[in-house]
Amino acid sequence: MTAPQHSKWHFALALLALVAAAPSFAAAQPYPSRTIRVIVPFEAGGAPDIVARIVAGALAQPLGQSLIVENRTGANGIVGMQAAAAAEPDGYTVLNVPPAFVINPSVYKTLPFDIFKDFAPVANIGISDGYLLLVRPGLPVNSVAELIDYAKSHRLLYGSAGVGNTLHLAAALFAAKAGVEMEHVPYRGAAPVMTALLSGTVDLAFASPTAASYVTSGQLRAIGFSGKKPLPDLPDVRPVRDTLPSFDIEGSWEGWLAPARTPPDIVAKLNATIRAALQQPALHAAIVKAGYEPTDMSPAAFAAFLHAEAARYAEAVKAAKIEPQ
Numbered sequence: 594m595t596a597p598q599h600s601k602w603h604f605a606l607a608l609l610a611l612v613a614a615a616p617s618f619a620a621a622q623p624y625p626s627r628t629i630r631v632i633v634p635f636e637a638g639g640a641p642d643i644v645a646r647i648v649a650g651a652l653a654q655p656l657g658q659s660l661i662v663e664n665r666t667g668a669n670g671i672v673g674m675q676a677a678a679a680a681e682p683d684g685y686t687v688l689n690v691p692p693a694f695v696i697n698p699s700v701y702k703t704l705p706f707d708i709f710k711d712f713a714p715v716a717n718i719g720i721s722d723g724y725l726l727l728v729r730p731g732l733p734v735n736s737v738a739e740l741i742d743y744a745k746s747h748r749l750l751y752g753s754a755g756v757g758n759t760l761h762l763a764a765a766l767f768a769a770k771a772g773v774e775m776e777h778v779p780y781r782g783a784a785p786v787m788t789a790l791l792s793g794t795v796d797l798a799f800a801s802p803t804a805a806s807y808v809t810s811g812q813l814r815a816i817g818f819s820g821k822k823p824l825p826d827l828p829d830v831r832p833v834r835d836t837l838p839s840f841d842i843e844g845s846w847e848g849w850l851a852p853a854r855t856p857p858d859i860v861a862k863l864n865a866t867i868r869a870a871l872q873q874p875a876l877h878a879a880i881v882k883a884g885y886e887p888t889d890m891s892p893a894a895f896a897a898f899l900h901a902e903a904a905r906y907a908e909a910v911k912a913a914k915i916e917p918q
Contacts, residue, residue: 624684624859625658631849632680632688633664634673635754636782640801643883644718644847645689648867651876655866662689666781669693669755671704678706682852684859687715691845692759695903699910700757702917708903712850713860714895716867719885721844723820724763724799726833727813729790732797737817737836740797744773752778752786752795756918760786762906763799763819763842765913767833770840787813801845802826802884820844824884842909846902847885848895864892 633645642664649660665673670693680686697704706712726737734740743749751768753761756779768775778795780786787804789795790813799819805826807813817833818824819842833840849867851860870876871887880887890898 624862625656627685628658629656629660629684630680630686631660631662632673632677632686633662634666634670634677634688634690635664635693636666636784637664638787639754639783640803640845640883641689641691641847642782643803644880644885647876647879647883648689648718648849648870651870651873651879652866655870669697669700669757669779671697671701675705677850678711678852680852682713682854682856684851684855684863686852687863688712688850689718689847690850691847692902692906693755693757694848694850695899696757696759696762696906696910698903699907700915700917709900711853713853713855714892714899715849715851715860716864716892717888717890717895717898718847718849718867718871719880719883719887720846721802721820721885722822722824723818723832723844724760724801724842725804725808725815725824725827725830726767726797726817726819727790727800727804727807727815728797729793729795730813731793732814735814735816737831737833740816741771741773741837744768744771744775749773749775749797750778750795751775752780752789752798754783754786755779755781757910757915759842759845760799760801762909762913762915764797765915766842766909767799767837767840769913770837805884843905845885846888848899860892 631645631649633642635641645662649662653659665676677686677688734743751764786798790798802824808815808827815827815830818830819833823830868889877887
């Protein structure tokens with residue numbers, strides 16, 4: 594072999610070695626090395642969207658990468674949840690969910706995923722104490738007692754963010770406990786419900802504490818709160834249970850999941866980063882302002898929480914007399 598041929602041969606071998614090593618170089622890149630997608634399975638402007646954007650913004654600096662929120666709506670969150678379940682389990686797709694995630698198995702006969710087998714719990718973000726009971730402008734009621742009396746002789750429409758959503762469940766349970774009939778009008782998210790209330794298309798709705806701004810601005814009236822004590826921002830709005838003791842529904846929560854088979858070390862890193870961020874004053878205050886109390890759960894603790902919530906809401910669905918679709 595001549596000297597030029599020998600040189601070319603060594604160059605080719607070196608090139609092959611680099612190509613063979615490339616995957617290991619890529620695999621060795623620290624996580625995350627690119628943008629993370631946060632799927633929110635509900636409309637922009639609702640509580641899940643607000644919380645997801647607050648947290649995503651706070652995580653960009655400690656993770657060293659941007660987090661982009663993507664709203665994938667439809668079927669009480671099922672469309673977005675399915676997209677997350679089908680995503681590559683590499684840590685670059687996460688899902689922000691409220692209780693609708695664990696309620697859906699009780700209100701839909703079939704789902705395109707298994708809420709426990711197809712997702713890896715990452716972290717719980719926060720828990721709220723309850724929901725506001727809002728009425729449209731012009732509805733001649735100023736208290737829970739007056740609403741119940743009015744419903745006995747008038748047709749009432751209530752809006753929610755979808756069949757099986759917690760806002761649907763709260764209203765259905767309220768009607769069942771109060772012994773009144775009310776008609777359900779489902780929407781694709783909480784934001785359209787507020788629009789319907791403001792326009793008078795529906796008469797009432799339960800809403801997350803993030804809707805308190807509509808009350809303080811005078812656009813809507815709050816006649817009750819489903820929590821055990823009044824909401825700090827609206828201290829004059831009394832708990833519904835003061836009038837209807839049998840009405841007992843817990844508040845909402847927000848949490849992050851990843852597709853099943855996401856590497857445990859990636860889940861652990863996301864969990865640790867979220868929990869550390871929630872301890873920072875700025876994020877902590879933002880979550881509280883959104884109506885939630887920040888939590889501090891490991892992935893295992895969040896998994897146990899989801900199982901308990903699924904069982905609890907299954908009983909609430911039965912009590913609200915919601916038939917599976």
